[in-house]
Amino acid sequence: MTPDLRTHLATCDRNGLLERVTRPVSPGAALARRLAEAGDRTVLFERVVGYRTPVVGGICASRAGLARALDTTPERLVHAVAAAIDAPRPWRSTRDAPFRAHVVRNPDLGRVVPVVEFYPSQRRRYLTGTIVIARRGDGVNLSFHRMMLLGGNRLAVRVTPRHLHALLAEGGGRAEVAVACGVHPALEIAASVSGPPSLDELRVGAALLRGRLECADLDGFPVPAHAELVLRGRFTGALADEGPFVDLTGTADGVRRQPVLVVDRLYHRAGWIYRTILPGGAEHKALMGIPQEPRILRIVANAVPGVAGVALTPGGCSWLHAVVAIRARAAGDGRNAGLAALAAHPSLKRVVVVDDDIDPFDAEAVEWAIATRCQPDRDLFVIPDARGSSLDPSRDPETETTAKWILDATIPFGRPREEFLRVRPDDPPGKAARRRARPRPARRPR
Ligand SMILES: Cc1cc2nc3c(=O)[nH]c(=O)nc-3n(C[C@H](O)[C@H](O)[C@H](O)COP(=O)(O)O)c2cc1C
Known part of the structure; x- marks a missing residue:
């Protein structure tokens, strides 16, 4: 069985590490507060006001939990990640991609996705568990990027001067990308490693999963077939104000002009789960x-x-x-x-x-x-x-x-x-x- 977010949550549940919130919660301060209180535990919000999809956070918040997900110990975790960076592995190609179960064209993102307003004092709604897949040479670059809802199908994406930034610069600010959200923790760790530009983080993820990663082709992008949510979009060259965002330090990051991503298609699995990360919380720090x-x-x-x-x-x-x-x-x-x-x-x-x-x-x-x-x-x-x-x-x-x-x-x-x-x-x-x-x-x- 391909390890994915669902198999991971089932393991957490079996080990008593999954907290289920069954009362309705709005995707704002109440949800953020609950995630903050949970510390390094995983929380599944089963009923989110205004949406049909549940929301999960805290899947990578604990070092011990991550080590378990990667089939190692907290002491060996650093060595397991180092070994995967040293010896990336190919992923398996599949035509059977559960993420294709539903497609929405030109989605009104704020209506389909329970994008959370974590800190109402900042009045910004952010997708935070979003991994950008960009083509580079004969491989791909994976990196997490927060995405601020601008309205309709537009997002302002924070891109620091690393690999995606360089790829955008090469294309004059324009680039086609796919975005995956809601994957196995191994892929989230892989997306967060910093290596040389030639490092294909999807292959690092495949190594962490011991080759058990299945990807499906989406317009030439290899996309984890079991991702809960996939966006297919393009950076247009336009910029928009992004922020303020409460970052890793727990303090508010300033407002900057950042690239705009236009989402042409949104795909999601049947009975999908939306994955979020509390900015400045234990999970953000761990990842x-x-x-x-x-x-x-x-x-x-x-x-x-x-x-x-x-x-x-x-x-x-x-x-x-x-x-x-x-x-x-x-x-x-x-x-x-x-x-x-x-x-x-x-x-x-x-x-x-x-x-x-x-x-x-x-x-x-x-x-x-x-x-x-x-x-x-x-x-x-x-x-x-x-x-x-x-x-x-x-x-x-x-x-x-x-x-x-x-x-x-x-x-x-x-x-x-x-x-x-x-x-x-x-x-x-x-x-x-x-x-x-x-x-x-x-x-x-x-
Ligand atoms: C939860 C999380 C959120 C992140 N948000 C951003 C972001 O908004 N913008 C950014 O440039 N990097 C962000 N990062 C850092 C990059 O994803 C990370 O440094 C990645 O390794 C960069 O990939 P690269 O080495 O291929 O450039 C985030 C990382 C994590 C774990």
């Missing part, structure tokens, strides 16, 4: 952050051999702050690891480097390492005026630059490791005495 971790891991591993783990932390919006755990083998490894992490993910603003006895996902343990292993006059490095994230409201508004910082919270090199380890009740007798007997080692070299 943005998790696919970046393999790249950071890979590049830090080039600089420092013993990398134990990488976390883009939720407190740092799973985008701006990272923790890298290493086993330092030479003086300066901590700093090199920090520099490599900043280079690997250009949006990164702060990186804390810890030893491999610290779980990078455990915020309290990381703070403990900072408190007990780090002296800011020695271990804090600030890099001014670097290119950062457009999402950071504290960046320089004119140059869009930001300062970056590295905090090396690894055990000072040359000092006995034991002096810095937590003493446990079940430690063997004599350990503390042995520790006291050691001569004081030299300070970490500058």
Whole structure:
């Protein structure tokens, strides 16, 4: 059976991880609030006021849930995604595409799709679970893009300067695309990975699904056959005001002129489910952050051999702050690891480097390492005026630059490791005495 959103929801349900909301909910603040309260759980709104289709959110909100969906463990998740990027696989072609069950031409999107007004203070309705499929060479580019309802069949699409942006620039602002919404989490992770322009994310998705991905041809676009909703449209070259949108940081992103997408046809499955993502919520963070971790891991591993783990932390919006755990083998490894992490993910603003006895996902343990292993006059490095994230409201508004910082919270090199380890009740007798007997080692070299 081809894994799709429905098989994933059935698994969540069997494991007691699916919350069903049976009372009618309007696609506005009430729905957004419920998704925010659910944190990293999946919520299915069975009755949405004014629409016949149910709405689901939170399918990728939990690291553990994603790992389960990809048939791995939370600890192995980063390696599973890295392996799929390294060895993409072909998908299977099919003529039997459930998404073709219903077609609406020149759709009035706001009437057919329960597009959510998440933050009524902003008065904008957004599709957020939408993956753009664009043709590139003999493959395709997949990327998530939020889409603001302009009215009728028109959407303003936020396109940051990455691959879709380059494809649009090549076509003078015009491009034909397909859009898929409501697919298996593996495909959503694949759409969120950042690789070289030649990386075909559909094939990364096929690798994450171990080859069990079926795609159907739609006017030359390979489209996941079991997507709940598919839009077929074109960027016309026109621009429109897009925003304000509450982004990853939970703060309102500004209004920008962005490309307009005109939707000529809308396809949906029989009994379709509309998939949404709460902007600034746990799921938005997980989907943005998790696919970046393999790249950071890979590049830090080039600089420092013993990398134990990488976390883009939720407190740092799973985008701006990272923790890298290493086993330092030479003086300066901590700093090199920090520099490599900043280079690997250009949006990164702060990186804390810890030893491999610290779980990078455990915020309290990381703070403990900072408190007990780090002296800011020695271990804090600030890099001014670097290119950062457009999402950071504290960046320089004119140059869009930001300062970056590295905090090396690894055990000072040359000092006995034991002096810095937590003493446990079940430690063997004599350990503390042995520790006291050691001569004081030299300070970490500058
Ligand atoms: C939920 C979610 C929403 C996103 N929204 C946007 C967006 O509106 N505009 C954008 O340019 N990138 C957005 N992104 C980021 C891109 O989809 C992501 O960086 C992707 O890897 C870019 O693909 P590319 O490397 O092929 O260019 C979003 C990512 C996620 C996970």
